[in-house]
Amino acid sequence: MRFLWKASALAAAGVAVAVGGGTLAMAAEDTATPASLVEDFSYPGRDKILADHGLKLISGDGNILFVDCNVAGDVIKVESYDFADYVCFQVRGDHGYLSLEIKRATYIFSENQPLEAELKYDGVEQTATKQVPENYWTTIGEAENLPSATVLEIRA
The missing domain is CATH 2.60.20.30 (Gamma-B Crystallin; domain 1)
Structure with a gap:
């Protein structure tokens, strides 16, 4: 029984790492360069x-x-x-x-x-x-x- 509990815990941790790692990889790939937020105070128009x-x-x-x-x-x-x-x-x-x-x-x-x-x-x-x-x-x-x-x- 103790063996099954350890095996289940290790399997759950592996799934979490795999899912989390995949999410991080996807986030890195989908991140676009944000527009600049620096204001140059140019007069509009x-x-x-x-x-x-x-x-x-x-x-x-x-x-x-x-x-x-x-x-x-x-x-x-x-x-x-x-x-x-x-x-x-x-x-x-x-x-x-x-x-x-x-x-x-x-x-x-x-x-x-x-x-x-x-x-x-x-x-x-x-x-x-x-x-x-x-x-x-x-x-x-x-x-x-x-x-x-x-x-x-x-x-x-």
């Missing part, structure tokens, strides 16, 4: 915005969005010689970040909250940070008798 509006949006945190200038809410307006009308953005939330490129900019306006704009002046190696108070048209570049300015970043 940036190629279409560039094609449709001539506006180069690079990346951001999703809290500063390119919008129609007639939208209600916390609107940021950038005036540039390169655009017939203002280029407008809306801040969603308490803060935001947007990397972009608006050349020949002359003014920045923020409706409800202060901003910082990172600028690159023509002929100047270093970038400059400009404080933009709320509800105030801030001059930049040629509007303040300086070389032409490119807006590189907006931070709210």
Whole structure:
């Protein structure tokens, strides 16, 4: 009787190892390479915005969005010689970040909250940070008798 019990236990262990080993082998064979979960913060739809509006949006945190200038809410307006009308953005939330490129900019306006704009002046190696108070048209570049300015970043 003792012999049968040992034989049954060994047989059950062998079946478990065989089944378990087969399952592991199948799992290894069926595993596909997962898609990357790394976020690069590229601005969604940036190629279409560039094609449709001539506006180069690079990346951001999703809290500063390119919008129609007639939208209600916390609107940021950038005036540039390169655009017939203002280029407008809306801040969603308490803060935001947007990397972009608006050349020949002359003014920045923020409706409800202060901003910082990172600028690159023509002929100047270093970038400059400009404080933009709320509800105030801030001059930049040629509007303040300086070389032409490119807006590189907006931070709210």
